Amino acid sequence: MGVREVVNGKPDVNEPMCPSRLVLEHVTSRWGVLVLAALMERSYRFSELRRTIGGVSEKMLAQTLQTLERDGFVHREAQPVIPPRVDYWLTGLGKEAAEQVWALARWTERRVPAVQAARADYDRAREGTVTN
Amino acid sequence: MGVREVVNGKPDVNEPMCPSRLVLEHVTSRWGVLVLAALMERSYRFSELRRTIGGVSEKMLAQTLQTLERDGFVHREAQPVIPPRVDYWLTGLGKEAAEQVWALARWTERRVPAVQAARADYDRAREGTVTN
DNA sequence: CTGCATCCTTACCGATACTG
């Protein structure tokens, strides 16, 4: 498998782009990563998940959950009670996705120091040649 | 490592967010993934890379390469000739990043059929209850 | 050839108000 398979076959048209790219965007999206990570441990209710993640608006959490549910990563179970109670948990496919994304997140976390060092070098080199 | 470490410690302020999240966004960005994938095989010149990836504007490719260079993933070598010749290749850190992202991309690719099936189910269930 | 600068459109996302 090469690069060409990952890109949309039609560069000029403004089409949806390749399917795998869409899935990748869903699971690596800002809140998608955090939702998958949280649900790795256990199931959550909506507000509970919102509090756990922190900093996510209702709108974005609902949107993220819907996308992940539609992709088959998250199962949603709404109980017809008052007040409403809705639980979310990972499907088998979702657990796989979460593990993959989590692996990438862990690698990223480990390498942050190296990246920050590289940035410092890069910025220092720029400082010397531009203004001075 | 839990979810809280991945999120910004200050949900209310509009600060840069946690460092690992930024790195994650760089390597999983639309063009970042493709650049890393392309450079896994060999080094490329700018326009050569542009043609190989396909569908990327000059602006976005330059921007992506700068970000990846600053993060220490890509090395840039500009030769002072006319016409200019600039080559890009992966650093050791970049090769690691590329492998990680590539693993995720491969998993995604493999699971696309399952996701599409899930979407079909989801959409079919919605069709029946909304309009009809 | 390899960029950088500018304009301009789009689409994301947060805030707010409202529903069942």
Next chain:
DNA sequence: CAGTATCGGTAAGGATGCAG
């Protein structure tokens, strides 16, 4: 509690023109 609907600020990103 668990969402939906709408508005608006902002930033991503494509197109174009110009420079080294």
